[in-house]
Each structure stands twice: as structure tokens, then as C-alpha cells.
Amino acid sequence: MxxxxxxxxxxxxxxxxxxxxxxxxxxxxxxxxxxxxxxxxxxxxxxxxSGLDVGAYAQDPFRQEARAWFLEARRDATVEAARGGGVLHGWRIWGPGVVPSDDGRRSPESPDTAHRYLILCHGYSGQPSDLAGEAMLAHRAGFSVILPAARGHERNRDRYVGMGWLDAFDLMRWIQMIVTFDPEAKIALYGVSMGAAEVMMASGLDLPPQVRCIVEDCGYTSVWDELAQQMGDLMxxxxxxxxxxxxxxxxxxxxxGFREASAVDRLRRARVPMLFIHGTADTFVPYRMLDELYDACASEVKEKVSFEGAGHGASSQSDPGRYWETVSGFLFRYL
Known part of the structure; x- marks a missing residue:
């Protein structure tokens, strides 16, 4: 520094x-x-x-168990980058009862009838395994899970960081991968911090009808706003x-550009149900951004939930029971 x-x-x-x-x-x-x-x-x-977004998870026994599960269960997945070309890497874990056919698509003989898929988007300086806990809980509930690595992260380190903006266009490719695999898919998007900005920045794009809802946890209003915050606080x-x-x-x-990379602007074109989550003690992505994001959202169905005293990305730790009940209840209502 x-x-x-x-x-x-x-x-x-x-x-x-x-x-x-x-x-x-x-x-x-x-x-x-x-x-x-x-x-x-x-x-x-x-x-x-250490990663700025994941420090709170390091010593959590549940997260440690989930990471071990994830490393065993994950399988490689790739898509073509939306801008700049080349391959982007991520991970996928098909849900219980989902059987791929020889052509790589979902077999019509799959016993699963729910067709639920969850795409999990990690935060700045993190990696997909940071969301292993969310992935494990969703998988146990019958979901297939996809965990893309953001540009500049994990196996995509050969690219500049997109801060959620470029990643939102890539997210459309991951969505299409699922739709191609299973046209009957019911898809939810979930992101934390930069990943939350990513799913909000995707909310105003031309999402296919298979995308049913979005959950964002402690995302920022725009890249400019967040970097300006850190210019003062960190530097x-x-x-x-x-x-x-x-x-x-x-x-x-x-x-x-940092100003064009705005979650607020994209939310003004959002159409799917959205859940906004933020910790009141978050200073890395200030809690005040929650209301600006929520108010900008044009979705007819939107909810916001605050977690008292929770720091950045730590709402799920501050009150796990309430957090998972809130998220799972929202997902099952719209999937």
C-alpha cells in the first residue's frame, strides 16, 4: 500500500x-x-x-465444511467471454436428480422435476469457493449451482477486473449455458458485494424468461461511487x-468507465423480483447505498432486509437463521 x-x-x-x-x-x-x-x-x-470481501468467513466451521464439499463436488464449466473473446472459467454442480445426456444437455429421464438453478457470484478479490456455503445449502435443497469466476479472479486472472460491469455481460453467457442445457430451467441470480453489483447490473439487460428472481447482498451503487469511497477510506x-x-x-x-458502470441505472430497467440485503455496520460498501439501490429498482416485486450490526458481507454470519430463512423463502416463492 x-x-x-x-x-x-x-x-x-x-x-x-x-x-x-x-x-x-x-x-x-x-x-x-x-x-x-x-x-x-x-x-x-x-x-x-487476504481477500477484502471474505475475511469474515475464514474461521467459520460451516464455511470450512462447505469449502471441503465444494472442492470435491465441483466440475469445470466454461463460456465464451461476452467482450474481448476467449474462454471464461467457472464451476458447476448439477443438482440431485439432474442427469446429463450424451450430448451434454439435460436428459429427459432426469428424476428431478423442479428444474431449479442458482448462479452464485462472488466478491472483489474473492473466488467461487467463497460461496461454497450458499452452494452447499442450495444443492441440499435440490438446486443445481453454477459459480462463475469473475474477470481478474481465480482461473480468469489473465483479464482486468470488470467490477461487476463486464461480468454482467458474461453472466448472460452463463445464463444461456443453463438454458441450452435445460430449456425448462428456473434460474435465480445471487451475488455478494461485487457479485451483488454484477447481478444488479444484469437486472436491466435482456434477461430470458427462465431468470425468475435476483438476490443481492451488500452491492454498491456504481463502480465510481465504490472506488471514490475507497480512495478516501483506504488511500x-x-x-x-x-x-x-x-x-x-x-x-x-x-x-x-467507472460512472457508466452503474447498478442504479440498470435497476431502473429491472423486471424480475429482487431481494436487497445489507448490514447496517457495513463501511466498505456503505449501508446508505441500500436505499438508493432499492428505490431505483423498477421491479414490481422487490424486498429489502437489513441486518443490524453486520459488517460487509457478514449478514449471513450475524444472524444465520434469519438470513437463510429470508433468502430461501424468497427463492422458493419465485422458483
């Missing part, structure tokens, strides 16, 4: 076009480029740091003109 702030400060001191470009590149590499040795992801991958740096410079670099290098 000291090195990256030093590089940014030195660039900012120039106060010219070249200096701001250097600042923009330094910020971009720090937050969004897993290949940079100075990046958050590189530090986590080398063991020097103690001014947003303007530094984040503006990073946004210009991101447009060139990754193909998107």
Missing part, C-alpha cells in the same frame, strides 16, 4: 497531463490489474494479504482529479 500511494503521490506532484496519466495507470494497476505486482490481487495471490487521497485519471485509463485499457 505504501509503495502504490508513493507512486500516486509522485505522479500527482507533476500536476500535468503526464503526471495524471501516471496516477491513473498506478491506480488502475493497483485495483484492477491482477498481472501487476503492485495490485491487490497479486498481494492476495502471493499470500501477502486517503482526493477523488478529483485522481479517480478521473484512473477512469480515463480504464476506458482505454479495460473498455469501460
Amino acid at each position: 505504501i509503495q502504490i500511494v508513493g507512486a500516486i503521490t509522485a505522479g500527482a506532484a507533476a500536476l500535468g497531463g503526464a503526471g495524471l496519466t501516471a496516477v491513473g495507470n498506478a491506480l488502475f494497476d493497483f485495483a484492477l490489474n491482477p498481472s501487476s505486482k503492485r495490485s491487490i490481487m497479486a498481494r492476495i495471490n502471493s499470500g501477502e494479504g 486517503h487521497l482526493p477523488v478529483h482529479p485522481l479517480l478521473d485519471a484512473a477512469e480515463r485509463v480504464c476506458r482505454v485499457r479495460a473498455g469501460y
Whole structure:
């Protein structure tokens, strides 16, 4: 952190076009480029740091049990990236009673009659196994589960981080994979933090009718809002003109802008039932964002639930019984 702030400060001191470009590149590499040795992801991958979104789960016995189950049960799954081409990796676990046929599609002889599928989207600096607990509980309830790795994460580290925006377009490919496998599928989307932003950013896209509902847990309003928050909290740096410079670099290098990457804007076109969850003690993605997201959502059916005293991504830990009852009740109402 000291090195990256030093590089940014030195660039900012120039106060010219070249200096701001250097600042923009330094910020971009720090937050969004897993290949940079100075990046958050590189530090986590080398063991020097821990994922920002998953620290609360590390010592949870339930999560440890679920991770062991997940590592045994998971199978490789891939889709073509929506933008930029190439293959994106994830994991899938077919539900009890789901039998693939020789052509890779669901066999009509499968004893399962529910056709329920849940796509689980992890958070920034995390990986699919962070949601092993959700996957295990859903599988026990009869769901098939798909766990994509976000761009810049796990086996997709060869790409820049999409912060949910680029991943939302990729999510459409994962949805289509399920629909091709099982045209009768009833699909729910679930995401935490960056994954929550991803499913909200997908909510306003042209979702197929097989997508029945969406659950978001502690997602942010936009990439700009979240990065601006962290500029102050983590780096103690001014947003303007530094984040503006990073946004210009991101447009060139990754193909998107922080302001356009807005969950709020996409929610204004949402049509499926949505559940919004947030912990009141969340400071990483501030709790105040919950109402802005909920109010923006155009879905005729929407619910919001707060968890008193829960920090970022920790609502499921703060009151597990209430959390899982809320989520499972919502899923079964619309699937």
C-alpha cells in the first residue's frame, strides 16, 4: 500500500497531463490489474494479504465444511467471454436428480422435476469457493449451482477486473449455458458485494424468461461511487482529479468507465423480483447505498432486509437463521 500511494503521490506532484496519466495507470494497476505486482490481487495471490470481501468467513466451521464439499463436488464449466473473446472459467454442480445426456444437455429421464438453478457470484478479490456455503445449502435443497469466476479472479486472472460491469455481460453467457442445457430451467441470480453489483447490473439487460428472481447482498451503487469511497477510506487521497485519471485509463485499457458502470441505472430497467440485503455496520460498501439501490429498482416485486450490526458481507454470519430463512423463502416463492 505504501509503495502504490508513493507512486500516486509522485505522479500527482507533476500536476500535468503526464503526471495524471501516471496516477491513473498506478491506480488502475493497483485495483484492477491482477498481472501487476503492485495490485491487490497479486498481494492476495502471493499470500501477502487476504481477500477484502471474505475475511469474515475464514474461521467459520460451516464455511470450512462447505469449502471441503465444494472442492470435491465441483466440475469445470466454461463460456465464451461476452467482450474481448476467449474462454471464461467457472464451476458447476448439477443438482440431485439432474442427469446429463450424451450430448451434454439435460436428459429427459432426469428424476428431478423442479428444474431449479442458482448462479452464485462472488466478491472483489474473492473466488467461487467463497460461496461454497450458499452452494452447499442450495444443492441440499435440490438446486443445481453454477459459480462463475469473475474477470481478474481465480482461473480468469489473465483479464482486468470488470467490477461487476463486464461480468454482467458474461453472466448472460452463463445464463444461456443453463438454458441450452435445460430449456425448462428456473434460474435465480445471487451475488455478494461485487457479485451483488454484477447481478444488479444484469437486472436491466435482456434477461430470458427462465431468470425468475435476483438476490443481492451488500452491492454498491456504481463502480465510481465504490472506488471514490475507497480512495478516501483506504488511500486517503482526493477523488478529483485522481479517480478521473484512473477512469480515463480504464476506458482505454479495460473498455469501460467507472460512472457508466452503474447498478442504479440498470435497476431502473429491472423486471424480475429482487431481494436487497445489507448490514447496517457495513463501511466498505456503505449501508446508505441500500436505499438508493432499492428505490431505483423498477421491479414490481422487490424486498429489502437489513441486518443490524453486520459488517460487509457478514449478514449471513450475524444472524444465520434469519438470513437463510429470508433468502430461501424468497427463492422458493419465485422458483
